[in-house]
Amino acid sequence: MDRIGIIGVGELGRALVTGWCEGVADPPLITLSPRGARAAAELAGRYPGVRVGADNQEVADRSDLVVLAVRPQDRAQALAGLRIRDDQVVLSVMAGVTVDEVRELLGTAVPVVRAIPLPAVRERRSVTVTCPAHPAVDALFDRLGGALPVADEATLDVFQTLTSTLTTHYWYLATLTAWAAGQGVPAEDADRYVRGLFQEVGRTLGDGSRSLRQLAGDHETPKGTNERIRTTWFDPRAEALTEALDALRTDLGRPGVDPG
Template structure:
């Protein structure tokens, strides 16, 4: 794919540009929508193969593959009236907007593929869920860290709900540092330690020979500190509350 358009230059749009343009090897031409002009202009200034278009229609016209990365609530304003030919491929990264709805909005026969790229695509380290599988889209996300095609839109929505837990993880780490500071530890030192602690945990996730349950068990000793926090804080009630929150999100996404 030599010409890629991105409509919506927010966090994910910026990450996609970085992943496509900062790696080794030839980069595709990238065409950006003018909304978010400051960010789009900064990306175009940094990468010689990135261009800011006059409007979203120009993005579509110049591209072979178009990524729609606007916020759900902005989709009608951004997409109304766009003409998308059947020779294009459209990647829908809008949470909670199914392909049937997007096809009605665009009134197009073009292939539509849903995808969940995460910010780590900028380092080409993120596995991206897609539905349905499409050779050009699969190749794009393989380049950006990996692709995980799923069987149907119901499975896709489950993965989309899992993505909604990301900032809760950061908030959990922030709570640990706040707790430490409340006990007299310098906040900067507490944050440095917590970051290092969980960066190590992140590296252990690369060992796919062990399940997540096995990794948890391997980091515990009977009656030890880790087992104590897991069983007294992350108990059955807390686990069920998390599942209930995910069920509610899944209902909204579906």
């Protein structure tokens, strides 16, 4: 699909445009919605194939693939009255909004695909879960690091639940840094060290030949300091984490529930 329209130019919309266009010899033609005017204008100024539509209907009219990237709680207002042609495909990246809800909202029977792209698509190094599989949509995400089609929306909700743990990881790192600063370490030094420590973890994750549990074991000495922190802090709370994931997964499967 060489003509893409994106309705909702927030962080995710900007990441998709950048991934599809930055340094690409033959990028798609992309029309952006005018809401979020500053970001849309900046992208249009950076990439020759990107332009800003007069309104959401023009974005749809100029596109083969219409990407819905508005906040879930804004979907009714942003998409009210939007007309979709029978030859188009709709791609929704709105978390917690089912295919049936999208079709009902737009009054259309065209193919609707849900996806969970992450901001790292701007660097073309992020796997994107899609549902249902669609050759043209999956090919677009293959350009951004790979597509991972899943069989049904229940499975997609499992991956959406995993995605919802991202800020918990950042907060964990922030807590480590704050603890070190509380021990008298300059905050800048603590921040630099923690970032470097976990950037190495990120590089290690690239080794697909070892399972995650094996990676953990390879970095842990029996009765050593890593084992002490893990078994003291994580193990007694693992059940609570599982329960939190189960509860969120259940909520994501309820029509009309917007994840926070």
